[in-house]
């Protein structure tokens with residue numbers, strides 16, 4: 001799906017969980033943003049890259065049965081909203097865990113995994129997933 | 134130029150919603166448009182602008198420039214009026230109505246047609262999920278396996294957890310939709326749905342079953358809208374658009390203040406009510422955007438009919454066509470159907486039918502004001518319109 005350049009553009013942020021910190025109000029943003037939605041123009045040019053710890057807490061989760069083609073082989077999979085310790089919330093899968101042990105409030109940490117497979121013999125894309133602590 | 138014209142709907146029409154395999158996108162768009170013009174009793178030369186509403190034609194049907202397509206096959210290309218496609222995800226319909234409303238209100242336009250269409254059933258299997266993923270944050274939600282249903286499920290689980298609400302309260306929205314749709318000949322699913330069948334249906338994204346989710350639908354809906362002066366000059370009767378409001382939020386669910394309060398809906402509803410001058414108790418019926426059952430329940434709260442977490446009380450008091458707050462008399466997104474770029478205009482068609490007293494078995498008694506709620510995706514945009522009155 002799409003050109004390789006589109007895949008590589010976000011790769012660093014997906015591989016190493018790099019956020020942007022607003023130099024004005026110190027709030028952390030992931031995915032990274034070039035403008036802070038609180039400080040607006042005061043933040044322009046002051047958003048600094050910061051690596052996240054990859055530690056967080058499950059705020060909600062679902063088990064996805066009806067999956068897009070690129071995820072057909074992973075079905076069913078657990079998708080969650082995870083609040084990272086530094087503040088931002090992201091959407092990611094929880095893997096290598098007993099489904100019945102996953103719950104709101106559980107601690108998780110990020111791991112590096114294959115995320116999706118576009119088409120038969122297509123491009124495999126990597127990024128973060130999470131496991132229970 | 135007279136400023137602040139009142140805006141009226143003088144014609145409304147729609148196709149049946151459903152799996153219309155034998156019919157093309159342009160055919161159903163033209164059918165709805167011609168029905169609306171016929172219903173208004175005007176001639177196409179009276180129309181000064183066409184707003185075509187559609188969400189995914191560019192990716193599902195490989196067809197863009199849908200404004201021109203509709204104008205062309207409605208036989209009005211040689212009238213040379215502007216024909217523009219409005220796209221605002223699953224809120225495209227209400228967005229197109231609002232553009233026509235603003236144009237007429239400004240005094241620049243006397244008569245406009247809104248033609249909304251979506252053709253979704255030309256795809257195989259779960260290919261549709263790739264297309265629907267384009268309505269989410271492609272890079273940071275869909276990339277990781279999020280689907281619209283999965284994101285709604287994340288909202289549902291957190292809501293049920295925080296307010297100790299059983300799943301049946303969510304599903305009540307779908308059961309109510311199906312009951313109302315049995316009385317709507319344009320609806321996709323005209324079968325009654327029992328709570329037991331609904332709760333036992335196939336799991337899509339836990340805790341949401343397939344009966345929590347609106348279907349894929351083909352369908353088109355159209356309105357003829359005009360100024361008060363045009364209406365009077367041509368001796369037409371219309372339904373007034375009392376107010377139009379829209380509000381925006383972060384695109385991705387994970388960036389918002391809440392997973393189960395759509396701030397965009399809260400703000401749009403507040404604004405629409407203020408501008409109309411009516412109160413919640415004056416609302417005769419609501420057509421709300423239940424693409425997923427959880428969104429129906431939270432919309433009751435976000436539109437201001439209950440406090441957060443207490444939408445279930447409104448459901449317990451009754452949401453049927455004869456109850457105190459009729460919800461989705463049309464059958465809603467679950468049972469009338471969800472042709473995404475057309476669904477917001479379909480809500481207006483239902484409102485016009487109700488306010489004219491022509492809804493037959495599903496008629497809301499003494500219907501005076503309707504509230505219409507159309508959202509984009511998981512709530513990045515919300516439109517609220519109030520229609521009715523003198």
Ligand SMILES: [Zn+2]
Pocket residue numbers: 022023024025026027036037038039040043
């Ligand atoms: Zn800031």
